[in-house]
Amino acid sequence: MAPTSMAQALNAALRDAIAEDERVVVFGEDVGRLGGVFRVTDGLQASFGEDRCFDTPLAESGIAGFAVGMAMAGFRPVVEMQFDAFAFPAFEQVVSHIAKMRNRTRGAVGLPIVIRVPFAGGIGGVEHHCDSSEAYYAHTPGLKVVAPATAADAYSMLREAIDDPDPVVFLETKKLYWSKQDIELPTTTEPIGRATIRRPGRDATLIAYGPTVPLAVAAAEAAEEEGWDVQVVDARSLVPFDDETIAEAVRGTGRCVVLQEAPGFAGVAAEIAARVQERCFHSLAAPVLRVAGFDVPYPPPKLEHVHLPGVDRVLDALARLQWDDQPDAKWLDGVRSQEDAA
Numbered sequence: 001m002a003p004t005s006m007a008q009a010l011n012a013a014l015r016d017a018i019a020e021d022e023r024v025v026v027f028g029e030d031v032g033r034l035g036g037v038f039r040v041t042d043g044l045q046a047s048f049g050e051d052r053c054f055d056t057p058l059a060e061s062g063i064a065g066f067a068v069g070m071a072m073a074g075f076r077p078v079v080e081m082q083f084d085a086f087a088f089p090a091f092e093q094v095v096s097h098i099a100k101m102r103n104r105t106r107g108a109v110g111l112p113i114v115i116r117v118p119f120a121g122g123i124g125g126v127e128h129h130c131d132s133s134e135a136y137y138a139h140t141p142g143l144k145v146v147a148p149a150t151a152a153d154a155y156s157m158l159r160e161a162i163d164d165p166d167p168v169v170f171l172e173t174k175k176l177y178w179s180k181q182d183i184e185l186p187t188t189t190e191p192i193g194r195a196t197i198r199r200p201g202r203d204a205t206l207i208a209y210g211p212t213v214p215l216a217v218a219a220a221e222a223a224e225e226e227g228w229d230v231q232v233v234d235a236r237s238l239v240p241f242d243d244e245t246i247a248e249a250v251r252g253t254g255r256c257v258v259l260q261e262a263p264g265f266a267g268v269a270a271e272i273a274a275r276v277q278e279r280c281f282h283s284l285a286a287p288v289l290r291v292a293g294f295d296v297p298y299p300p301p302k303l304e305h306v307h308l309p310g311v312d313r314v315l316d317a318l319a320r321l322q323w324d325d326q327p328d329a330k331w332l333d334g335v336r337s338q339e340d341a342a
Contacts, residue, residue: 001182009151010040010116010172012185013158014078018048021076024162026053028063028080028116037082038118038177060086064093064115068101071111076162084119085128091136098167099142113167114158119147120211120261121308122175124301130174131298132262134210137169138238138271145238146192147171147210151181153236156189164192173211195242197249201231204255204318207246207272209235212259212309219314228318238268246272247279254285255321259309264292286322 004012017024026041032055035042044053056063060081067077081087087094094115102110121130137145146161146168148154154172161168190196198213199220208216213234220230233249235242250256256276258269273288291309299307 001184003180004151004183004185005178005180006148006151006154006172007038007040007177009155009181009183009185010158011042011044013155013162014041014044015047016186017078017159017162018044018052021162023074023076024052024078025070025075026078026080027056027066029056029058029082029086031055031080036080038174040116040172040177041080060088060090061093064090064098067113067115068093068097068111071113072101072109076112076114078114078116078162080116080118082118083125083129084117084133085131087115087117087133094137094143094167094169095140099140102166103142110165111167112162112165114161114164114170115167116170116172118174118177119171120173120175121298121304122211124304125174126300127298130304132211132260132293134171134238134260135262135267138268142167143239144168144192145171146236147173147238148236149173149176149208149210149213149234150189151179152183152187153189155183155185155187157192157236159186160192168192171210175211176214179214190236192237193240193242194237195233195235195245195249197231197245198234199230199232201229201253203229203253204257204321205231205233205250205253206257206259206314207233207235207249207276208259209238209268211261215309215311215314216259219311219318222311222315223318226315226318230318235272241272241275243275243279246276250276250280251283254283255318256280256284256288257314257317257321258288258290259314260290260292261308262293263295264290265295267292286320289317289320291317
């Protein structure tokens with residue numbers, strides 16, 4: 001195996017998809033000759049020509065609208081929005097047309113479009129370059145929304161997204177583009193719609209996705225010094241959401257904290273916390289907590305470290321899980337046994 005960065009894995013996924021399916025086309029701002037701001041499309045135009053990978057004007061609404069037309073004509077467009085908040089001018093096309101076309105035509109017209117959105121912070125950027133916009137997309141029926149956190153998932157989930165008959169918003173964590181993993185490509189991981197356990201643990205569960213997955217693992221390792229054995233679940237797919245795996249994980253520990261970089265109010269973490277509460281109430285030894293960004297516009301780079309959730313804030317949340325008031329361990333073991341039997 002060789003160390004492969006997430007950017008390299010995404011590039012390989014695009015390269016393999018273009019080579020295997022003549023309907024796949026890649027376009028967006030600077031994706032051609034430059035190879036993209038983060039070099040995810042590096043070399044694709046040189047290898048496959050300007051008909052398969054090409055630059056567009058700086059007009060995100062036009063990029064999304066053009067993708068609608070190409071998809072209706074039989075192509076499989078993969079578009080890049082360059083930076084998260086750059087996609088906002090295209091939002092009307094995404095929610096009013098891309099998300100609704102299959103339902104609007106009673107299933108007659110599907111739009112196999114992948115919208116790649118580099119998102120979240122941690123790179124010293126400013127607003128419009130470090131926003132977390134996942135809640136907007138996840139709230140829109142008709143869209144699948146995924147956020148890989150490893151190079152292997154990046155490759156596998158992008159290939160699956162391109163093959164999907166319906167639109168997929170593919171959220172790429174910018175600060176993870178250069179993270180590496182020893183993998184051999186091509187590779188296949190869990191399908192879209194499935195969560196996975198990144199770290200086993202018995203005392204509490206951290207639920208994360210995209211940029212907060214490495215944070216959750218680091219916090220779980222730090223929690224060992226407090227005597228807590230903490231589990232980490234990577235949700236991977238926000239829509240569809242894997243209630244089964246996550247509920248089973250929380251029932252096994254009785255305590256849960258959900259992590260996200262986006263502002264906390266009305267975010268994806270709130271939805272996850274509600275779903276856990278609905279499904280695991282009788283197994284919970286403490287309220288489900290959230291650790292999120294603050295409810296403010298994304299700050300300047302020098303304040304970024306204050307805004308973003310860190311290990312200390314996660315440990316603080318873990319400390320609030322009523323460890324002193326926890327029910328007798330035999331009671332929790334009894335609940336686990338009953339639910340395992342059911």
